[in-house]
Amino acid sequence: MKKTRLVIDYDYDFALLGITSSVKFYKLAWSVNQALQISLIRISDYELPLKDETRQFGCYVFEKDDPQIWLFRNRSLENDKHYLAPEISHFDYILKIPGNSQSFAKKEILKDLREIKCIEYIGAIDLDALKSKTNFLD
Numbered sequence: 001m002k003k004t005r006l007v008i009d010y011d012y013d014f015a016l017l018g019i020t021s022s023v024k025f026y027k028l029a030w031s032v033n034q035a036l037q038i039s040l041i042r043i044s045d046y047e048l049p050l051k052d053e054t055r056q057f058g059c060y061v062f063e064k065d066d067p068q069i070w071l072f073r074n075r076s077l078e079n080d081k082h083y084l085a086p087e088i089s090h091f092d093y094i095l096k097i098p099g100n101s102q103s104f105a106k107k108e109i110l111k112d113l114r115e116i117k118c119i120e121y122i123g124a125i126d127l128d129a130l131k132s133k134t135n136f137l138d
Contacts, residue, residue, distance in 0.1 A: 057076055
């Protein structure tokens with residue numbers, strides 16, 4: 001009997017920025033709000049099913065009509081060795097910005113966020129090299 005495989009091709013129409021910072025999550029969200037003049041709001045934790053159980057990750061979101069900006073905590077709230085993106089565990093937080101929005105350009109956001117004093121390092125993440133990019137799909 002011939003087997004048929006289902007191949008799903010997702011649309012990754014977003015960009016990811018990795019942030020290294022030693023401040024608390026709410027303090028970083030407040031600093032990002034001030035720098036970008038937006039209003040990130042804490043929502044219910046982002047749940048990700050892993051091998052043996054579901055892990056929760058802190059999440060802030062800014063929604064205004066079409067564009068959405070997400071700020072994720074890369075380490076799970078249980079404070080264990082589970083990461084939202086294990087390949088880039090050196091980043092403490094991950095910012096997801098839409099790729100199709102004219103009002104939020106990645107270069108402008110990077111420039112504004114580099115001026116925040118509590119951010120030690122920020123850099124763009126290559127989605128093609130990221131194995132766990134499906135974790136960031138809505």
